[in-house]
Amino acid sequence: MGRWEPDARGRLASAALELYSERGYEQTTVAEIAKRAGLTERTFFRHYADKREVLFAGAGDLQELFVQAVEGAPESAVPVEALTAGLDAVCEVFVDRREYARRRHAVIAANAELRERELIKLASMSAALAAALRRRGVAEPAASLAAEAGIAVFKVGFERWIAADEEREMAQVVRESLDGLRTVARGR
Template sequence: MGRWQPDARGRLAKAALELYAEHGYEQTTVAEIAKRAGLTERTFFRHYADKREVLFSGAADLEALIVRTVADAPRSAAPLDALAAGLDSVAEVFTDQREHARRRHAVITAHAELQERELIKLASMASALADTLRGRGVAEPTASLAAEAGVAVFKVAFERWIAPGEERPMQQLIRESLTELKAVASGA
């Protein structure tokens, strides 16, 4: 086996996504993922707690990025503008990742257990963003409402971005979704 080839983590993630698409998430085993990646099961478990985590391993990094960007936004920025800066930083991570995101999303939407994990990830992000906004001096319930709205903007923009035939950059879709949210909120 090619255990010593570089990027074991990336190879495992790629192999897992391929196998989930080919055989289904529930039918795919860790042994099959490791074999496809040219690695051992032991190596798999050095990188991932279980086969589900292959799909969610970047969630903490994504959350940390958006939180850091919102925290670093100019103090004069309105809550939604600070969130927009955070969402823009997240959009940059997804550059050149559309096909991967489409395949990942297809696997997740096919399984209730994975959908639940995705919702937990989004709820964690909203909670962290609300904490960050409160740390910026935004009072309640504004902080929580803005954070939830920011996550909703991300979710809507992401789903538009991965739609078949969609080619616009995620950042543009985030900005359009944010503009639509502001229009709804203002009653326009």
């Protein structure tokens, strides 16, 4: 594949995930990623700050989508309903991406630095959701509690969805996780 071919960013991301899966994150260099993608290291650094960011490049967009869906929920929606709108929107991003999500998750799970980065991403998302809920008029600590619960539902649902034996759509699994939280909150 030549350097002139389109979608350099996507090619770099695919090459990185392939190499991380084959060799491990620590053992993979930027030079190897660029070579596998048919590009130069310079091109890599035009798209990504470092080899870690290949795995987290979409985090900001995902967070913004989640926040916008929460903010866009009907005014009459209670916090859990607004978060449900956000969860539904986020699930749409993952349609037809289960195999990629499984591979990415396996790479992250195998590396402490990447697990830490994933936790930072989720904490940032929770803070942004709490701020969105406050803008909707939800007082503290309810806004922060609801946001943390929404992230927990997302995390548990996502991990169940990428399980080897799971075949249902992510939205269904996440909704089931949300129902589980509601059951716990009711004390049953």
